[in-house]
Amino acid sequence: MNFLEQYNYWIVILLMMSGFYIVIAHGNLVKKLMGLTIFQTSVFILYISISKVIGGTAPILDDQYEVYTNPLPHVLILTAIVVGVATTALGLALAVRIKEAYGTVEEDVIQEKDLQQEGSTE
Amino acid sequence: MIQHLPILQVIIPLLAAPICFILREAKLVRWFVLLANIMAFVVSIMLLQQVNVHGTLVYTLGGWEAPIGIEYRIDELNAYLLILVTSISTVTLMAAGSSLNKEMKESKQTYFYIAYMLCLTGLLGILATGDAFNVFVFLEISSLASYTMIAMGNDRRSLWASYQYLIMGTIGATFILIGIGLMYMMTGTLNMHDLAERLVEVEQTKTVFTAFAFFLVGVCLKLALFPLHLWLPNAYAYAPSIATVFLAATATKVAIYILLRFIFSVYGFEFSFSHLPLTEILVSLGLVGIIAASIVAIYQTNVKRLFAYSSVSQIGYMILGLGIGNKTGLTATLLHLFNHALMKSAIFLALAGVVYRIGNVNIKNFAGLGRQMPWTMAAIVIGGLSLIGVPLTVGFVSKWYLVLALLENGWWPIAVLVLVGSLLAIAYIWRIVEVAYFKAPLQNNQSHKEAPPAILIPAWIFVIANFYFGIDTSFTAGLSERTAELLFGVVK
């Protein structure tokens, strides 16, 4: 049991944390979405990497091979990627609309404008 | 036909969505969507009947047996919630036509209905499926659809609310995905039933604990448990009125269902409550949520936001009941799922009526509405009384069970805090009552008429349901009790 043996997890954790950090730390809506995508991708890598069986080949039925990589996570992740793409698309669409409505995609500016609006109507 | 009911429940709204796209005309779509909803409702009733007669229904998709194929599993818990979701969605849609006409352009309405149907598909899918990964997929379907619906509000803040919800919701969903992935890693299966059997062997491993933790946090984000509720108030406040009704009444409830399903059916009571300090976590978060959110609600000026915070606090009650970890507590949670949906639908639909006439829900503009819109305001007040937990309304029933459950464990102080929560509810409801009934209307608000019957009638259907299920509790309490027994039975 040494740390490098499980390097796939380290990659996952590194990517996940950097993605998460970007989402939290950046005020720019598009950058936030980038962070979110990295965050999601790390999970995809987690799934794919755990399906790897050492010495296994691609899961093609043939007498030659006996050890296969587990195909199910790949399939699952295909679905998850689709979901991720949809989320990113929707998020970007929202960012465009926000830009139209507020004239900016910076979080702090938007919040300031919201506060002003609330102050004026209430 | 009968044996295909479980899949029909999901397929009907799923197919209805693209058909809406083909129909295009908002007027046509409105009736078509209502029809599809009624069909879904009928299917859910038939499902409950089937469950009552035959016990748990198992439906294998495409004939592939589990654990290889995906299976849908309907027992009393999801049959009960399927009825809840479909009935509320149907009644809400009755009001959708006139409310949407006022709030968005006709060209946009078709898209709204499509999002609505997809959201419904997602929720029903979560409820029906017996496959863990399927839960994630349906969760994302319903979430994406609800981001869209929220963004269609006519205030620009709705865009920002939707964006925030999207970020938080996606993080939550990804956490759930991680949890499911780790479970799969340890057991090699995604079927919930199968998972439950295989998890026992690896119960003590760190991976399983980690999986559970990720899953829990993810779901709690989705169900807006305090302090993960930040997305909810704005999303409810600025979404189109109909979307608020639908989401407030159903979306968080379905998230709680996921929690129940995994805690009880998949991990099992033993694991969740004995190996983990789940009771402490849920009870304390629930309590803080009840009190804090209620206090914040008192200071809101936007009435929709006020009730959104009230929703956060009501979710606290449900989580508290769950956290107690006894059968009465679980019954209280299940009852409150149903009852809270009724209260909030009545209130938010009545608020849709207010938006229809006044254009916004700032508390200032409520002055004198008690006289100008008597029926609408009466619906809000009765819904509010139910939130407080006045006897003969549904709110009383669930609070009664909750306090009883707390006393069963001898937790007097917490029971007192629960009742304090009710008092805080009085404070925020009464702010509205005072303004609406005992203040003269504002200068520019002299001549508002009653909301149109198309909104009023559905709202009053919910109001009457508030009374009916508060007086005759045999359906809700009976079913909740049996379901609670069922969930606890899985343990043994």
Add this chain to the structure above:
Amino acid sequence: MMEQELLMQWIIILPLLAIPGILLFHKQPNLREAITLIAGALLLVAVVAFYQGFDAGNAPYIHWWELMPGLDIAFRAEPLGVLFTLVAGSLWLVTSIYAIGYMRGHNEANQTRFYACFAVAISAVMGLAFADNLFTLFVFYEVLTLSTYPLVTHAGTDKARHGGRVYLSILLTTSILFLLFGIIGTWSVTDTLTFAEGGIFDDSVSPVVAGVLLVLFVFGIGKAAVMPFHRWLPAAMVAPTPVSALLHAVAVVKAGVFSILKVCVYVFGIDLLNELTITDWLLYVATASVLLASLVAMRQDNLKKRLAYSTVSQLGYITIGALLATQAGVLGGALHIVAHAFGKITLFFCAGAIMVAAHKTEISDMRGLGKTMPVTMIAFFIGSLSIIGLPPAMGMWSKWYLLMGTLEAEQWAVMIVLMISSLLNIAYLLPIPIRAFFDGKRSVVSINRGEIKEAPWPSLLALSITAIMTIVFFFWPQVFYGLAETLAGVAGGTNG
């Protein structure tokens, strides 16, 4: 027997039936008031008929529906309930007559809402009086609170809203935090909420738990205005006078002490109360409440405020009666419900009449008023006598039995306080009519001497009726005495 059961339901529903009529004729005040009066008259007939057919040994029982297993809405007539319905039923009619004069004389707005809410409140009182279990009692208790809220805030001014807020918050807070909690606690201990003769707690209940529950009940029934939860009563005085008269001198507060009596007799039972040490402490709290409220009343110059604090003090008497846990105490408490109701309503009617006719609210402005409002002031005098407990007014009987109760229980301190308090009553009530008649020289009333200017005749009629009733019941207290005696008999537990 069947008829009795039917009648009992009619008594509860009858006031509600008047509401559609009241709402329907909101544009024709005469018709609207006629409906209230007819309903009031019918209700009076019904409660009297019910009393005549009432037989404590064979009490009518009605089960409406079961809310949850063990939680029923059910009614059973028992002596105390019948007594309470007699009082509330007869006073509703009188108050309605009075209200017509007052509301029109005062040109109040929203009269339709006023009469409708009034009817709901009366119906709630009737339901409460017949409640067969704690849950039913609680339901009607809350209905009563909510239906009287619009009456308190009737004026719609900031002051009224503030008063309403205090009213609602104290009553709801105590009822939810303490009363509901006590009820749930009782349920979790005994598995039943149905009132039973001799109480529902068996020997297995630990005295600590029973003591805690008793505290929860006594303070939870905020309508009984035991200090420190009495603030709502003076706050509710912003309401129009008929509301203060019927609700905050009779229906609402009596619903409170009625509930306390009922809980003491039918939930705890006198024997258990005697065993609990906490009973004594609560008794002292109630006693202190009597004394303090009397002292505060002396300092009030606003007549309605003074009457309100007097009510707080008098309610303490009834709570004491219940907590003395002796037959005489229960008897005196039950009788005092009646005596105080008739006496205090007279006083409030007078206060309202003065407000309408002479536009005076402060006591210091009322000197010499006897010349212009003789009938009102005589009635006020009679009412005062009853509150003080002097003959020839009914109050004497109830105070007599309460004192007997303190003797039986050997609570000397309580006895002394009761007597002091009666002296205080004299000090803060009697000077008002006396100065009105005999202090003419320093009169601040600027109306022409000798000219009679009374309130509108319906109001005058109403306050005369109640004043006369107070005297009548001194000479013929049999009706109420009989019921109260049956109750005391049911309560059992003689101890000396």
